[in-house]
Amino acid sequence: MSEPIIQVKNLSKYFKVYQKKPGLLGSVESLWHREYQEVKAVDDISFDINQGEVVGFIGQNGAGKTTTLKMLSGLLYPTSGELSVLGFNPWDRKKEFQKQFSLVMGQKNQLWWDLPAMETFLLNQAIYEIPKNQFKKTLDKLVDLLDVKDVLHVQVRKLSLGQRMKCELIAALLHNPKVLFLDEPTIGLDVVMQKILRDFIKEYNKEFGATIILTSHYMGDVKELCERAIIIDHGHKIFDGKLQEIIDKYARNKILSFVFSKTIKKEDLEKFGTVKEFNQDGSLQTATILTPRLKAAKVAAAVLENLPVQDVNIEEPPIEAIIREVFKTGNR
Amino acid sequence: MSYFRKYLIVLKLSWQNGLVYRTSLLMWRLRQFLSTLMSLTVWQVMFSGNQTLFNYQQQEMISYIFLVSFLQSMILATIMHGLAADIYSGKISDILLKPINLFGYLATLDLADKFKNIIFTIIEAIILAFIFHPVIILPSLINFGVFIFTILIGVILYFLIQLLFGSIGFWSPETWAPRFLFMMFLEFTAGKLFPLDILPKMVQNIVLLTPFPYFSYFQIQVFLNRLTTQQLITYLATSIFWTILLTIVVGKIWKRGIKGYQAAGI
């Protein structure tokens, strides 16, 4: 396998943030003297990404995900460390580099508001110097995948949020970038749109073979799209590997939910595991318990045997809970 | 007493806010300073060949421009530019929900802004005084009293105008156009480029029927004692007339606007 397409070594980014004392006196004082605090947004991160991978950066708000992406795009100058994307140093902002990648940031838009999306597409064709044939082919394919054929010639301001997002994506992908950075791509979208977007990204990766890094704090995004996840907490990388590994390693429990046909006593259920919920829903009794993963099947069978169970369900805990576990235990 | 305390805090917060965006204020003052400087320079040159122009002596004209700039900074300083946008976007609901009077709130913010501007204007005035040596003859006590009164009217009148422009926000977020037109007329009729009475008599008479001259031109004429008693009374009456008229109009529009506003549940 050739060199990794993205190489990051000991990358760090520190910011200086103003401190202001509260109150009027503080405001006046800040006229001539300001105190700074150093924030380590990204602290010694290293990773390699190969061509065609879809990697998810997971982390809480302010963890350093967006900062890392910005450094990879050449928008931010690293405080220390090395990085290379497609063999280029992003900060140099060489035209050759810029023609091969694309950065899409959730809420930001590049479409001209008062004109049809098509006009922005044509503009990008000129900026990225896309040959006519290639442009047409790519455009047709993207329009087809996203199903926006009818809205291309409607003014952007008249489009719905979903249609606009789709057109924004097309505008960002017209030049067939080899590397795609998606920063919070589904933020603010409804459930339906989120699925459409995720399906599209999956398709795009399959069709065009692009390497994709996406940041999100929606677990659904990561679960659907990324085989590999990098978890960032307070600027540090605390996990880098297959998503399934995280689940296997950190999801200690499984969730068993029951519906009972007759009322039972809580103590009876507590024998089998930690009771999380215990409700009377009209004439039905429902409850959920947590049991260690490996014992889950056995415990379920036991409950079924000993208590009047009408319905049973065994689930993984939501990945958010799993990740929280990672943060709790995984700090190096 | 606690009733007024909230307005005091608003004042204090406005100050703090202003200090954060101090460079913005500085830039604004720089612009004002430069335009006053331009005006004074041009007039000084024009008088270099003549003793009297348009019935003004050089000193009088310099004093006029000087005083008008000073006064304008105070009367025309306002934070209510964004009022229409705030109304349209629903931002003022915040205030409407609270036990504080909206107009009182806006007036307090405006006052804070005027104070901020005054401090700078004084500094600018000192600098300009050094360069242009305006001769300021202080008016008699009575005249000064009238002068202060007319300033009050000017401030209230301008506040009402801002409320009027702001009320557009009940129906549309854009006020740049009418506002620009207003400022343009203001600049050409009662601004610091030239005093109104250099224009042809007919134009003057028409303009004096509008509210424009009563934001600073009228006040300075009182200060400089350039008005006959008859003129003083006439102009005073006109300015008061406009104040009352606008109060009624603004009151009606706002009442209607707020009702519709609250009905829409913004």
Place this chain on the structure above:
Amino acid sequence: MKTKIKKYWQLFWYFRKLQLMRQLEYRTDFIFWGFVSLMWSGFTFFFFSLIVRVSGNIGGWNEYQIYLLISVFTILDAFTWSFFYHNMRYYTNYVFSGDLSQFLTKPIDTQFLMMTQNNTYNNIFRLIMGIVMLLWSINKLQLEISLLSFVWFFYTFIVAMLFVYFLWFCISTLSFYVEKLDNINDIIPSLRQMWQVPEEVYTGFFSVLFRFIIPLGLITSIPTKILLGQQPWVSTIYLSVFTVLMMIISRIFFKFSLRKYGSVGN
């Protein structure tokens, strides 16, 4: 290299086309501002004609010479208003809001994008008015303009515009260094009064300031003088050198600011 120039040339005109499409979307806006700008020019002419008729001359220039100057100013201003103002405003907005990022990742020179993307067309009426006044003044003054003079005039006119542009760009680039600065964009426009008066108006300290240190006072005077048959060699060279200097400084400043933008975060 040749393809690069071709690409930028094409893009420049593409932007003009896009903006025209945009402008046609907002027809009322176009009419309104066209009308307002025309009125503003009208007021300016009126004001200066009033002054010059009463005082005989301004800075040694007689009535029609002043009209000539004002028409050169009007044409220049039509361009600055249409191109520079909007580009600068959007530029500072992008910097403040962080939207600049989207331009930084495109394979196009960022300064080029910032400088050429936006413009309006609503000053077209004013431009026509300015040209008409220019021709009328030339006629009244019975000037015979040789080909050399015309070319020279054209050259200094372009140089003057570029000087204003680069100076303005430098000032707008200050937006990288302050948190919020709406007013920064309006400093240069507020100096426009300077271009309405002949350079002879400035004496003493201001003469040094506005004719040498920052030769804003020369902007309209030099091209007009050429039309009047004069041959201001020194000033032309001086202004040209200054403009080239401004261009270099603005480029360096911009690059430097971008680097800072990238290290402080956006």
